[in-house]
Amino acid sequence: MVTKTSADVVIVGTGVVGVVIAEQLLDAGHSVLMIEAGPRVSRAEVVENWRNAPLGVKGDTSVAYPSRPWAPHPMGNEKGDEAYLQLSGPDSYAQTFIRYAGGSTWHWAGTSWRLTPEDMRLKSLYGVGRDWAFDYDTLEPYYVRTENKLGICGPSDPALQWPRVARSAPYPMPHLPFSPGEERFTEIARTLGYNNIPVAQARNSGMPYDGRPACCANNNCVPVCPVAAKYDAETALHRLEKKGATILVDSVVYKVETNAQNKIEAVHFYDQHKETHRIDGKLFVLACNGLENPKLLLMSKDDRNPNGVANSSDQVGRNMMDHPQLTLTVTTKEPFWSGIGPVVNSGIMETSQGSFRSEHAGAYFRYNNFARNRFVTFAALKKGLVGKALDEEIRRMTACTADIVAAHEVLPDPNNRLTLSDKTDWLGLPKPHIHYDVGEYTRKSAEVYSLPIGKRIAEAMGATDVKISPKFNQSKHIMGGTIMGNDASNSVVDADCRAHDHENLFIPGGGAMASTACGNSTITMVALAIKAGDAIVDQMRGA
Amino acid sequence: MTRQSKDPNGTLMMSRRGILLGGATLFAGSIAASLCPTLSLAAVDAGMQGQFMKLSNLLIQHQLSPAVGARIAEGATAQYKNLPQMLEAIITIAEKNKATQVEDFFADIPEGELKDFALWVIAAWYSGSSSDKRDATVFTYEEALTFKTTSDILTIPSYGISGPNLWTRPNLPLSAPMPTF
Numbered sequence: 001m002v003t004k005t006s007a008d009v010v011i012v013g014t015g016v017v018g019v020v021i022a023e024q025l026l027d028a029g030h031s032v033l034m035i036e037a038g039p040r041v042s043r044a045e046v047v048e049n050w051r052n053a054p055l056g057v058k059g060d061t062s063v064a065y066p067s068r069p070w071a072p073h074p075m076g077n078e079k080g081d082e083a084y085l086q087l088s089g090p091d092s093y094a095q096t097f098i099r100y101a102g103g104s105t106w107h108w109a110g111t112s113w114r115l116t117p118e119d120m121r122l123k124s125l126y127g128v129g130r131d132w133a134f135d136y137d138t139l140e141p142y143y144v145r146t147e148n149k150l151g152i153c154g155p156s157d158p159a160l161q162w163p164r165v166a167r168s169a170p171y172p173m174p175h176l177p178f179s180p181g182e183e184r185f186t187e188i189a190r191t192l193g194y195n196n197i198p199v200a201q202a203r204n205s206g207m208p209y210d211g212r213p214a215c216c217a218n219n220n221c222v223p224v225c226p227v228a229a230k231y232d233a234e235t236a237l238h239r240l241e242k243k244g245a246t247i248l249v250d251s252v253v254y255k256v257e258t259n260a261q262n263k264i265e266a267v268h269f270y271d272q273h274k275e276t277h278r279i280d281g282k283l284f285v286l287a288c289n290g291l292e293n294p295k296l297l298l299m300s301k302d303d304r305n306p307n308g309v310a311n312s313s314d315q316v317g318r319n320m321m322d323h324p325q326l327t328l329t330v331t332t333k334e335p336f337w338s339g340i341g342p343v344v345n346s347g348i349m350e351t352s353q354g355s356f357r358s359e360h361a362g363a364y365f366r367y368n369n370f371a372r373n374r375f376v377t378f379a380a381l382k383k384g385l386v387g388k389a390l391d392e393e394i395r396r397m398t399a400c401t402a403d404i405v406a407a408h409e410v411l412p413d414p415n416n417r418l419t420l421s422d423k424t425d426w427l428g429l430p431k432p433h434i435h436y437d438v439g440e441y442t443r444k445s446a447e448v449y450s451l452p453i454g455k456r457i458a459e460a461m462g463a464t465d466v467k468i469s470p471k472f473n474q475s476k477h478i479m480g481g482t483i484m485g486n487d488a489s490n491s492v493v494d495a496d497c498r499a500h501d502h503e504n505l506f507i508p509g510g511g512a513m514a515s516t517a518c519g520n521s522t523i524t525m526v527a528l529a530i531k532a533g534d535a536i537v538d539q540m541r542g543a
Numbered sequence: 544m545t546r547q548s549k550d551p552n553g554t555l556m557m558s559r560r561g562i563l564l565g566g567a568t569l570f571a572g573s574i575a576a577s578l579c580p581t582l583s584l585a586a587v588d589a590g591m592q593g594q595f596m597k598l599s600n601l602l603i604q605h606q607l608s609p610a611v612g613a614r615i616a617e618g619a620t621a622q623y624k625n626l627p628q629m630l631e632a633i634i635t636i637a638e639k640n641k642a643t644q645v646e647d648f649f650a651d652i653p654e655g656e657l658k659d660f661a662l663w664v665i666a667a668w669y670s671g672s673s674s675d676k677r678d679a680t681v682f683t684y685e686e687a688l689t690f691k692t693t694s695d696i697l698t699i700p701s702y703g704i705s706g707p708n709l710w711t712r713p714n715l716p717l718s719a720p721m722p723t724f
């Protein structure tokens with residue numbers, strides 16, 4: 001084992017949460033060391049991996065990112081004991097994320113919905129879930145900073161913005177135009193009284209931004225934007241290094257070490273040769289995502305912290321949340337031609353709000369805009385058609401099928417819990433085990449609310465066939481496992497994402513979120529990270 | 544101490560071949576044929592290659608790339624032990640019918656092994672893969688014929704065809720002419 005004093009601040013993980021904080025600290029004059037479990041690869045390699053993948057698995061978002069033995073992440077083909085995520089419960093918490101330098105924004109869609117003021121007060125307004133430790137007005141300036149940092153484009157017309165409350169600053173770029181199919185979907189939604197509005201998205205709209213080019217409709221945002229017009233955290237790594245950050249890759253942190261004052265003294269990691277290393281520092285940030293952070297804290301238990309680091313409340317790994325989604329695959333007579341422009345470009349958000357939230361979850365609806373050749377070609381071929389009939393069938397199915405997705409909120413439930421499995425990975429570290437049940441609140445929404453709306457939309461589209469996913473799928477928005485609150489007895493971090501138990505440990509990101517709402521939540525994770533970054537700068541200054 | 548990160552876009556940028564082979568490791572060697580067409584050509588003799596393209600041109604009335612054909616032929620050689628006989632049998636049926644297009648003779652191919660093989664050849668050209676499974680051999684991505692049927696309106700994902708915010712032109716009706724390919 002090698003010990004070395006490293007930097008003022010040690011950040012574990014180089015995903016969007018880690019890199020945003022790193023840049024804040026570097027800009028404030030602090031030295032930063034980042035420790036990253038996975039490899040650092042070039043965009044060209046990822047694009048080439050994806051192009052070389054068989055057509056039948058191109059829908060698998062991990063296929064371009066084979067996991068390294070020392071830094072496993074969920075891969076689409078794993079089953080049973082082999083799988084990295086060990087799962088139980090009535091619903092499956094089958095998440096996707098990647099352990100590569102740059103993290104999971106490599107293959108995110110970039111959809112960036114803010115929370116509403118109501119989303120943060122579920123307990124007071126509707127008597128369910130938890131209230132946040134602060135209100136929307138407190139978070140709003142951090143949203144603005146996030147939108148500017150990531151380059152999130154969005155509408156300037158307040159009627160098209162979400163949420164429908166005044167913004168303190170405009171989006172840094174105008175919203176992206178709708179494709180013809182999205183225009184049509186919007187018209188149809190309007191006939192039912194719903195507004196399909198431009199999504200705020202981390203994609204450069206009509207202009208370069210932050211050294212990255214304008215989006216030019218490669219329709220490949222998931223699993224990788226070939227030109228980096230979509231923000232991903234990999235694009236920030238070079239800049240961080242220029243500003244003085246040190247980034248260690250292929251380095252898997254497996255223990256957070258505490259000292260006699262119960263402050264964090266060091267972290268320990270394995271390199272890819274199974275050698276162990278120890279890095280000490282003044283202040284530590286865990287930015288490994290909402291699933292790996294609780295796992296690491298539980299793995300780090302010691303005599304002073306017998307339930308795991310930061311876990312005197314016993315809430316670490318509990319309240320695991322996501323946006324359970326159901327997809328309606330519709331066949332229409334009219335061609336919608338999904339696949340023109342970026343992969344997600346609009347959404348109906350108003351269906352996420354209402355007094356019904358005392359009874360059941362809300363839902364957000366989106367028209368998925370992936371080019372559909374990869375989904376329909378084999379189905380057309382299996383019909384045994386040849387010649388002109390085959391060409392016409394592929395063209396028809398590509399034009400006239402579409403996915404409408406209903407994404408729901410879930411409530412924090414302590415029984416939805418991540419624990420350490422007795423199954424181990426290549427390094428001998430325990431795999432995460434997650435027990436999950438979306439709960440009655442969400443199931444009821446599907447029964448009485450979201451699916452009925454979805455079916456009405458399908459009908460208005462002139463659907464001749466509608467297939468509904470038989471079970472809830474994951475949205476890959478990992479939340480809740482290190483939940484935030486003002487009461488240290490039932491939460492893990494405070495309003496600045498500082499661990500209640502350890503004054504020099506910050507755990508920002510999705511784990512801290514006290515409610516999910518329905519919209520994709522990375523923008524909120526990053527807003528929390530920037531808030532934590534400010535608190536860290538103050539703390540380092542001795543303020 | 545530990546190794547520092549290496550900037551993959553800087554001096555350590557992989558060569559294109561390295562990138563391709565990096566991709567190949569993903570699919571356990573099954574993709575090798577698609578990476579090196581010249582090797583594929585060597586692996587299948589020229590006569591067989593010619594027969595395979597002849598059959599392909601009877602089954603599909605579009606311009607077919609010989610390089611992609613070479614990769615599919617190699618895949619067929621590995622998968623079908625009696626490939627020469629099957630090629631011969633189907634070509635004979637087509638010739639008997641004086642076929643100029645697949646519709647002229649397809650119905651005469653007997654159900655079973657021969658018909659299944661003919662459908663496999665068509666599927667390989669349209670999907671660019673040997674099957675819809677994860678372990679499929681990839682013959683091509685961007686030249687898969689599925690994308691040609693929609694090339695007048697849809698991007699082949701990752702190969703953008705419009706420009707910044709330029710995707711608002713009107714949708715095409717289904718009756719629009721099939722692209723020529």
Ligand SMILES: Cc1cc2nc3c(=O)[nH]c(=O)nc-3n(C[C@H](O)[C@H](O)[C@H](O)COP(=O)(O)OP(=O)(O)OC[C@H]3O[C@@H](n4cnc5c(N)ncnc54)[C@H](O)[C@@H]3O)c2cc1C
Nearest residue numbers: 013015016017037099103104108109110111253289520522
């Ligand atoms: C297919 C897909 C589409 C998505 N689309 C959207 C979307 O449209 N909008 C949206 O809001 N969200 C989306 N998401 C979710 C989004 O990607 C995540 O919310 C976001 O990446 C979380 O950022 P993070 O920095 O917390 O974690 P990550 O991006 O996961 O980064 C964590 C980093 O920590 C590293 N790490 C993990 N464990 C260790 C360890 N033990 N030691 C050292 N390093 C470690 C990882 O390798 C990784 O680099 C999507 C996700 C997926 C999979």
Ligand code: SF4
Nearest residue numbers: 215216218219221225
């Ligand atoms: S549509 Fe294309 S250019 Fe735009 S973000 Fe997606 S992949 Fe990148």
